[in-house]
Amino acid sequence: MMTSTLTISQLTKRFGEVAALTGVSLSVAPGERVALLGHNGAGKSTMMKIILGLIPATSGQISVCDAAPGSIAARRSVAYLPENVAFHPALTGEEQLRHYLVLRGESPSQAMGLLEKVGLAQAARRRIGTYSKGMRQRVGLAQALIGQPRLLVLDEPTSGLDPVSRREFYALLDDLAKQGASILLSSHALTEVEARTDRIVILSKGRMVAEGSLAELRRRADLPVTLHVTARNGSAPEIARSLPGAILVDGALHLTCTQSEKLAQLGRIAGLGDKVADLDVLPPSLEDLYSHFSRGTVQ
Amino acid sequence: MKRILSTARTEFRIALRNRWVSIALAVMAVFSLVLALAGSAPTGGLGVDRLSVTVASLTSLSVYLIPLLALLMSFDAIAGEAERGTLPLLLAYPIAREAVLIGKLAAHLAILALALLLGHGLAAGVAIWNDPEALTGLPALWRLSWSSVLLGATFLGAGYALSALSRRPSGAAGLAIGLWLGLVVLYDLGLLSAIVADNGGWFTTEAFPVALLVNPADAFRLFNLTASGATAAAAGVGGAADTIPLWQSLASVLLWPLAALALAAAAFRKVTP
Ligand SMILES: Nc1ncnc2c1ncn2[C@@H]1O[C@H](COP(=O)(O)OP(=O)(O)OP(=O)(O)O)[C@@H](O)[C@H]1O
Ligand SMILES: [Mg+2]
Numbered sequence: 001m002m003t004s005t006l007t008i009s010q011l012t013k014r015f016g017e018v019a020a021l022t023g024v025s026l027s028v029a030p031g032e033r034v035a036l037l038g039h040n041g042a043g044k045s046t047m048m049k050i051i052l053g054l055i056p057a058t059s060g061q062i063s064v065c066d067a068a069p070g071s072i073a074a075r076r077s078v079a080y081l082p083e084n085v086a087f088h089p090a091l092t093g094e095e096q097l098r099h100y101l102v103l104r105g106e107s108p109s110q111a112m113g114l115l116e117k118v119g120l121a122q123a124a125r126r127r128i129g130t131y132s133k134g135m136r137q138r139v140g141l142a143q144a145l146i147g148q149p150r151l152l153v154l155d156e157p158t159s160g161l162d163p164v165s166r167r168e169f170y171a172l173l174d175d176l177a178k179q180g181a182s183i184l185l186s187s188h189a190l191t192e193v194e195a196r197t198d199r200i201v202i203l204s205k206g207r208m209v210a211e212g213s214l215a216e217l218r219r220r221a222d223l224p225v226t227l228h229v230t231a232r233n234g235s236a237p238e239i240a241r242s243l244p245g246a247i248l249v250d251g252a253l254h255l256t257c258t259q260s261e262k263l264a265q266l267g268r269i270a271g272l273g274d275k276v277a278d279l280d281v282l283p284p285s286l287e288d289l290y291s292h293f294s295r296g297t298v299q
Numbered sequence: 300m301k302r303i304l305s306t307a308r309t310e311f312r313i314a315l316r317n318r319w320v321s322i323a324l325a326v327m328a329v330f331s332l333v334l335a336l337a338g339s340a341p342t343g344g345l346g347v348d349r350l351s352v353t354v355a356s357l358t359s360l361s362v363y364l365i366p367l368l369a370l371l372m373s374f375d376a377i378a379g380e381a382e383r384g385t386l387p388l389l390l391a392y393p394i395a396r397e398a399v400l401i402g403k404l405a406a407h408l409a410i411l412a413l414a415l416l417l418g419h420g421l422a423a424g425v426a427i428w429n430d431p432e433a434l435t436g437l438p439a440l441w442r443l444s445w446s447s448v449l450l451g452a453t454f455l456g457a458g459y460a461l462s463a464l465s466r467r468p469s470g471a472a473g474l475a476i477g478l479w480l481g482l483v484v485l486y487d488l489g490l491l492s493a494i495v496a497d498n499g500g501w502f503t504t505e506a507f508p509v510a511l512l513v514n515p516a517d518a519f520r521l522f523n524l525t526a527s528g529a530t531a532a533a534a535g536v537g538g539a540a541d542t543i544p545l546w547q548s549l550a551s552v553l554l555w556p557l558a559a560l561a562l563a564a565a566a567f568r569k570v571t572p
Binding site: 049052054055056072075076078080081082084085086087088090091095098099100102103104105108140143 | 306385
């Protein structure tokens, strides 16, 4: 596919006995935001390092912006934020960014602007050794914004960021994606990924176990919906009798049903009339979805 | 080119803040002053000016000091980045690994050159102040200066290679000290005892000159002593300087920095972050 920024096919990586990645295929289109999910050691960071050409793949084909991973052409158009990003503690934020700007062939005078973008203008002239974890992470983000990268590979970019900064960070990503940059990020924070990415890829023990938009994954998993029915005073036992499978929790009746039974079940509850005080429909959470896919499905 | 310059500037800044610049400058200044003052004591008609005497003793000192300073500055260059976790990001940038090395080398060489400039400047100042005749020793001092920079480059390159091979700063430091002890101290002791045991045989006439030339530190000493004709002023290995033509030690002094850098580049290329 000529149009995709990143194409991976049948990527396998072994570290001796450890199979870090097995037969992973993935492609990311321009302007697309893809989240890579998976438990600790699932192979997310390994996959990113291979995309950057930092470590060689055992087998499989990868093309990054129509170039080989790690080639100068690929490195020119890819920005990277490693997990636990680190900098030399003796340099100031501004000095470090000026250096990175020159390495990308950009003018070092943009350093202050970038630091402002990530909210570090005040600390720009202090040594990075005195920065907090979140501040270092922001320096990492600032350097990933240098130039017009066609692909951003961000390994747990929001780790260490406070909730407000996370929001600002995803807003920055939205702008970049609108300008056509592809974004591949890994995260353990499911809820933030939910609203801010176009596609989700779930890795489990080095295998890709699910891939698609959140809605698609929901449909495919077909996880049960939970209904919470609050009864009017005293009518709980009566309702429980007419809704088989319901259990009484704190005065409310909880019951689960499959997606396909949902409407019929709702109709039955509506038929109970004014015995019902309130009704909540809870779709399966992202956590449920995630554990569904990352659990047994590995053959 | 801009990338190399920026790397060099950044490394210089780091060395400045880590006190490496002040340490190198102070060490060179103190030792040069001490030797210059000792060399300017009345020598009693050796027929050489005072600066030449100082240069001879500076040469003997530099053989130990320059490799040590160079290794101390370089052992952390790659292992330190790996340990701090700055290496993966650096290698994701569009800069060749060779360019990273050359940038670091430029910064570290500049520090060495500054230290040499200060030390040798002080030595020349003291000698000329005490003895106007000492001006005749300036060419020898200049030769010592630039060959010291080349010796420094050789051991910087060796330090980078060790740094890349060991991946951890502690391991790299151990290897660097080992290399220094081996090449600068034990090597000469070994040669000396071999010569004594050999008693003027094949080793002394055939192997010994080669052995001197392949060791960058010995070649450096040999070159400076031969060129200034001051072999008489130094004891030890210098005594063998007469038999080896100047161009051979010069070639060794010139080629070693390139070889060491090539080694460093080869070792760095094998590093996976
Ligand atoms: N250099 C290495 N040598 C040997 N094994 C490695 C190496 N790097 C990674 N691994 C192994 O590969 C597997 C995947 O690791 P990876 O770092 O990619 O996980 P991850 O998905 O990023 O996990 P986390 O969420 O904890 O960051 C792990 O089993 C890990 O032990
Ligand atoms: Mg990881």
